[in-house]
Amino acid sequence: MPDNTKQPGEYDAVLGGKNPPPVDGVVLGGLEGAKRSFASSDENYRVLALSQLINHRQEGWDLVIQALKDPSQQVQLAAYKLLRDISELKVKQAILEFNPYRFFECVYTIELNKYYDAAIAIHPDGKTLVCCDASDSSYEQSQRDGSIVGGTYLDFKKWDLKTGKSIPTINKTFATRIKEYPEHLTFSSDAQTLAIVGFQHDKTIRTEIWNLNTEQLSHVISGQPLWESGRSNTITAIALSSDGKLLASGNKTGNIIVWDLENKQNIDITEGHLQRITSVAINADTKILASASYDKPIKIWDLRTGREIYTLLGEDTFDYNSNRVLLAISPNGKTLITSDHHMPRLIRIWDLTIGKEIHKLFLNADPLRCLTFSADGKIFVTCSSDINIWNLQTQELLAELPHDATRTSVAISADGQTIVSYVGKLIQVWRVP
Numbered sequence: 168m169p170d171n172t173k174q175p176g177e178y179d180a181v182l183g184g185k186n187p188p189p190v191d192g193v194v195l196g197g198l199e200g201a202k203r204s205f206a207s208s209d210e211n212y213r214v215l216a217l218s219q220l221i222n223h224r225q226e227g228w229d230l231v232i233q234a235l236k237d238p239s240q241q242v243q244l245a246a247y248k249l250l251r252d253i254s255e256l257k258v259k260q261a262i263l264e265f266n267p268y269r270f271f272e273c274v275y276t277i278e279l280n281k282y283y284d285a286a287i288a289i290h291p292d293g294k295t296l297v298c299c300d301a302s303d304s305s306y307e308q309s310q311r312d313g314s315i316v317g318g319t320y321l322d323f324k325k326w327d328l329k330t331g332k333s334i335p336t337i338n339k340t341f342a343t344r345i346k347e348y349p350e351h352l353t354f355s356s357d358a359q360t361l362a363i364v365g366f367q368h369d370k371t372i373r374t375e376i377w378n379l380n381t382e383q384l385s386h387v388i389s390g391q392p393l394w395e396s397g398r399s400n401t402i403t404a405i406a407l408s409s410d411g412k413l414l415a416s417g418n419k420t421g422n423i424i425v426w427d428l429e430n431k432q433n434i435d436i437t438e439g440h441l442q443r444i445t446s447v448a449i450n451a452d453t454k455i456l457a458s459a460s461y462d463k464p465i466k467i468w469d470l471r472t473g474r475e476i477y478t479l480l481g482e483d484t485f486d487y488n489s490n491r492v493l494l495a496i497s498p499n500g501k502t503l504i505t506s507d508h509h510m511p512r513l514i515r516i517w518d519l520t521i522g523k524e525i526h527k528l529f530l531n532a533d534p535l536r537c538l539t540f541s542a543d544g545k546i547f548v549t550c551s552s553d554i555n556i557w558n559l560q561t562q563e564l565l566a567e568l569p570h571d572a573t574r575t576s577v578a579i580s581a582d583g584q585t586i587v588s589y590v591g592k593l594i595q596v597w598r599v600p
Contacts, residue, residue: 198223205230210239217242221249228253232261244270247599251584268546268556268566270599271586275331277594280322284575285589286361288354289328291542293580296326296587297358297379298594301348302340307368315368318344321352323382328585331596337382344389345373351405354379356542356578360411360428364402366393372400376414376428386428404444408451409498413470415456417444423458425449425470434473439466446494453500455519459492465505467519477522479503493535497544502559504547506535514549516562526562530555542581550577554588554597568597 201223204216217234220227234246247267250258277298279285285300299321307317321341325334343349345365353362361377370393376386391400399419406415414426421440426433442461449456454470465479493506501520507513512534516526533551540547546565549555554568554577568586576589586597 198227201227202230205234210237210242213237213239213242214245217245217249228255228258232258235261235265240270244599266565267584267599271556271566271568271597272600273568273595273597274600275596277326277331277596279592279594282592283348284352285592285594286352286354287576287578287587287589287594288356288358289578289580289585289587290358291581293582293585294328295334295358296328296578296594296596297354298324298326298589299341299352299354299361299363300324300592305347306342316344317368318342318346319348319365321349321363323379328580328587328596341377341382341384343375344387345375351402353405353407355407355411356409357411360407362405362407362414364405364416370394372402374402374405374414374416374426376411386431388426404447406447406449408449410451413449413451415447415449415458417447417458417460419443421460421462423447423456423468425456425473434470436468436473439468439475440464445492448494448496448503450496450498450500452498453519455496455500457494457496457503459494459505465494465503467503467522479505479517479522479524493538495538495540495547497540497547497559498542499544502544504538504540506538506549514557516559528557528562536575537577539577539579541579541583543583546579546583548577548579548586550575550588554586556586 201216201219204212205220207213217231220230231246231249234242237243247265251262279300280303281301283301285298287298289296302320302322305317305319307315310316321343322339323336323341325336326332327334343363344367345363346368349363349365351364359379361379363375365373367373371389372391372393374388375384378385393400401419402416403419404417412429414428415423417423421442421444423436423444424433440458440460440462444458444460446459447456456468456470458466467476469476495504503517503519505515512530514528514530515524518525535549535551537550545559547557547559556565558565578587584598588595
């Protein structure tokens with residue numbers, strides 16, 4: 168009787184041989200096997216192949232990069248997740264050319280205390296989310312002269328951006344001297360400085376600057392009355408420079424003040440606008456400030472002198488002077504984006520090196536509530552009831568993240584991989600899951 172103990176059985180795999188395995192079959196082991204699986208018409212096999220190809224470095228990476236253009240979105244997404252943390256130059260370039268925003272989802276939600284506006288920011292290291300919002304308490308103290316000193320407590324919170332897990336803070340609450348809830352609350356984009364604006368019990372305007380490294384009050388601007396000679400000094404717009412060293416504020420009468428918080432000096436810009444300031448934006452590197460007002464023109468100012476550089480005029484014959492309600496300057500200081508508050512609502516893109524409008528985007532949306540650039544300036548984000556993500560260079564709408572309520576604040580991580588929005592009393596964190 169012949170010895171068949173070394174012969175393959177019915178379900179044994181045979182290595183070698185003259186006949187190639189079927190294209191749609193799963194071949195285990197080695198680069199060639201992964202390549203064969205990647206050539207399958209079954210997207211599930213192609214996804215499995217990617218996890219093997221990524222381990223074969225250069226040649227394997229080339230195929231995973233190729234998968235970013237696969238007909239299957241499932242394969243594209245799997246390839247993106249495998250490549251996004253690789254620092255190789257060709258991989259980084261492929262990721263830059265890929266649009267991950269169409270795969271963004273809300274990965275977790277954080278509920279805050281109250282339905283007030285909140286300030287949110289992402290630390291430049293991309294690891295920490297910070298927020299400041301209203302607490303449930305306030306305080307008042309009677310002074311010997313009969314006056315009252317008091318204010319509002321604000322909650323300061325931190326979370327691990329990746330997991331949403333709460334991070335302990337030095338001081339959970341900030342005891343401000345601002346009566347009721349602040350009218351303006353904003354972070355610098357580096358998440359290190361917080362500006363709070365409101366009014367005190369003596370009906371004077373108060374601006375507080377908090378250092379978030381120490382969680383201590385670092386600067387106070389106060390004493391200006393809410394009303395003066397029959398005119399309102401109420402602050403209607405504020406902006407911090409990205410490094411938190413400059414603060415710009417505009418008021419109801421059309422005046423603008425820029426504070427050098429590092430040297431504790433200010434530049435008054437008192438001419439150019441005749442009505443309420445609707446928005447201000449600063450670029451500290453190029454030393455410019457942009458302002459918009461109900462008197463319609465947009466002004467560009469030199470921060471070193473306080474003088475106007477030019478007034479921006481649109482490139483069309485219809486009502487280009489409609490009120491601009493939002494402004495944002497790109498990180499390199501070369502581009503300004505403005506929103507128009509009329510129908511059809513417009514986003515205008517301006518070249519600040521020549522003071523000219525270069526593009527316009529028509530929106531079918533509610534009035535915009537927030538507008539911001541990514542750290543590299545390659546994308547910008549607009550918010551109304553939806554979050555719209557735009558490519559600045561091509562003006563392409565990269566993604567639309569829907570919601571049923573109007574957002575009032577948005578932040579983008581430095582690597583562009585995460586977007587955080589505030590709506591109602593909810594913080595929502597968006598990224599590729």
